[in-house]
Amino acid sequence: MPLHVSPAPxxxxxxxxxxxxxxxxxxxARTPSLRAQQGPLSPESPLPVHVLDVLDDVSHRGSPRTRLTGWRFIVRSGxxxxxxxxxxxxxxGWTFSHFCEGPYVTSTERALRQAESLPAPYQPRLLFVPELYMLTLWLHHDITADGxxxxxxxxxxxxxxxxxPPGIAAHRTHPVADLLPRLTLRLAPAAPLLGSTA
Structure with missing residues (x-):
């Protein structure tokens, strides 16, 4: 099914x-491949970038939340x-932040191609988990939602x-209910050991 990409601001x-x-x-830019290009460059495949936070307060312990931090575009030369x-x-307002290159560029393209072969339509986003140095393609089921x-x-x-990260297979599609609890468990602060003093 085709992906329903939200328009970037x-x-x-x-x-x-x-x-x-x-x-x-x-x-x-610290991107040799970008500096080496001759000819026009075009930004495509805009994806909203959300950061996953886990709330630490007692009433919401281990509850995840997300916050929008930017929009990422794949830069193409031809x-x-x-x-x-x-x-x-x-x-x-919105301003240019940075260029980047490396494995996440090709990995994002590969994951988008994977997502297009799924039987249901999705709205693609990126979900970044900074504490785990992890980036995921987040496929949101509500294609009419604000990205x-x-x-x-x-x-x-x-x-x-x-x-x-170790123990998590790249390019494997996970239901949120399976993967998100594993991520929040890794992010949750460790409980103090019994008998330890602060």
């Missing part, structure tokens, strides 16, 4: 286009993905991108 896209059009921004570009929301909001829901799927 117009100012976010404009900030990426401005950065790609700036010889200084491209030449100063048919080839050469980098990713990210825009972030600041007090003054900038929401929590992983029971009908959603998560596809860990490579490289994934």
């Amino acid at each position: 117009a100012p976010a896209l404009r900030s990426i286009l401005a950065a790609l059009g700036s010889p200084t921004a491209v030449s100063e 048919e080839r993905a050469v980098a990713a570009a990210e825009a972030m929301l600041t007090a003054d 900038a909001e929401g929590l992983p829901a029971p009908g959603d799927l998560l596809v860990p991108l490579a490289p994934a």
Whole structure:
């Protein structure tokens, strides 16, 4: 089924286009593959980037929440993905954040292709778990939802991108109900040992 990609905010896209059009921004980027490109570069496949947080207070212990931190675009030169570009929301609105390259660029493309072969339609997003250095493709079941909001829901799927943390298989599609509890368990603060003193 085709994926239902949410449109990125117009100012976010404009900030990426401005950065790609700036010889200084491209030449100063820490992305050799981007600097080496000749010809036009185009940002495609916009995905909202959410960060997974686990609440530590007593009333919500172990409860996950997400927050939007940016929009990531795959930067193409012709048919080839050469980098990713990210825009972030600041007090003054959307602005270009950074270019990046590496395994997550090709892994994101691979996961998107996997998702297109699923029998049901999904809205693709990225879910970042900074404490585990983990990035997943988050396939949200409600294709009409605002891509900038929401929590992983029971009908959603998560596809860990490579490289994934030890014990979690990359590019394997997991129902949220299976993978999210494993992630929150790894993120939860350890309980104090009996008899220990603070």
